[in-house]
Amino acid sequence: MSRFLLRRVLFGVLVLWLVATTVFLLFFAGPADTVARRLAGPRAPIEVINQIRNTLGLDRPLWDQYLSFLGKLLHGDLGVSFISQTPVTTLIAQSLPGTLWLVFGAAVLWMTAGITGGVLSATKPRGLRDRVTTVLVLAGISLPTFVLGMLMIYLALSVFPWSGLQPGPYVSPLWDFAGFLQVMIMPWICLAVVQAAVYVRLTRGSMLDTLGEDYIRTARAKGAPERRVTYRHGLRAALTPVVTQFGVDIGTLLGGVVVTESVFGLQGLGQLMIRSVRNGDLPVIIGAAILASAFIVIANILVDVAYSFLDPRVRLA
């Protein structure tokens, strides 16, 4: 177990290093010059551009910039934003709560809906319940997140203005709980609908596999009530792939729910990323990308560990 963990962590660090290096090279080998020129303004004299390059350290040799970048990274220093001169870590810390609330709030909704839907349609395959769920799932999978979000905003503002729901930046629930709900409910539903579709499919398939196993027949033969067979014997074993997917999704989403945040103007990590891309704010882009990859790497390791607890047949070696 500890050897397995060590190997996974080392592999995770390798992935992170690869991501950091790739992103660094992509940006600093190529368009750093363009950035200095853009920051200086369209008609800035060459001296101003050079001065900006000098301030940002863009005139030093590439390997020198890379080494100091890696060194700072190891100390948790992601540099300073080109635009606002704020440390990148501060910007990330400001954007993180919105993303965290969005992801975990939506996760409760989509796990509830997804597992319920999956179980309902797997216990009576090809029945009416199953067909209705299948259609809903297809609609959910086919509907792009941003289109769903825009339709929700349109409905909330033009058709149901009394609902009080509105798009806007994240408000802390400790400061203004009503305002928090006003801006969070729509993004929660939007993200949950899209995710739930995937989980219904996954739970249904996994449940069908599990319910076909011999020990389920044994449980029925022993006279266990159907409800107990479904939930105690079936669902528990069927949840393994669902948990895997959940871990991966949480990891990916924490890195920034780019689309949902942008549609609703939530000001989370994803939107920070998009804004920095538009402004050419390289340190912020790099910092956000590394953080996002870190979430994914950590989530993957946690999933592998959880696997061995859920399914005793899995041995970590």
Added chain:
Amino acid sequence: MSLTEASAEAEHIPEQAEAVRGKGPWQLAWERLTRDRAAMVSLGVIAVIVLLALLAPVFAAITGHGPQEAFPATGLTPEGLPVGPGSGFWLGADSLGRDLFVRILYGARISLLVGLLSTLLATLFGVVVGMVAGFYGGWVDGVLARVLDVVLSFPYLLVAIVLVAVLGASVPLMILVIAFFSFAAMARVVRGQTITYKEREFIEAARSMGASKPRTMFVDVVPNLIAPVTVLATLLIPTSIVFEATLSFLGLGVDPRTPSWGAILSDSVDYYRVAPGLLIFPAVMLLLTTLAFNLLGDGIRDALDPRGEGGR
């Protein structure tokens, strides 16, 4: 039996054999697919969308509105708001007075082009990489499987955004980026399938007859991969279309002036409360397209694997 009788008999046999010849698996699958009403309707919808995309210049000529031309005099009301659907602008105009209908048709071209080409690329690479990894095994598989792990664990939307930011938005880049992130899913499926086939008797037979590894792969393994690859490829098309629309919506897709569905929707953000058509029409087109491809993909899967539980 005389010789002539025998030859007559021999001539007769093919006809008889013809009469009882069973249907091939592909023919059976096709027949099952044609009986699947949802899949057939989807095929029809896709055909109509393809036709509309091909005929986009014709409609531009009929209406007299180019996809990027603005008509502030006729397309905007005196207050500067976009006009609604009518005889001049069939689906109304957008905020700059451009013809929404014509732009949606040209958008279909972008969506289909990106969706189909990136899926084709992803399929080619995915099949080759997956097959090589699964068939050769050993360290080759070890390296390739790790690479696939890394690609699959990248936050793909973020990476796509970063790449577009560095290299600038263009249609070919978009196709490459989408293909790069879908190929790993394809490769993983193909690898799994190849591993299960590798130990089967017919591969052993091919090897014992002295067939080279590449020959065994392409002649003996590939036909068995056609079914799962077709299904996955059909389902990758809508994913790619949504991916392109999403990037364009975020302003990071194709050149913002290009009429792509995502860009059209993004343009509508400030106006759809006064002109809901700007949101509804492109959204419906996008939804119809992805839904049709998804339904068709499900139909193909059910048709190719009649024993399987559909929709898994």
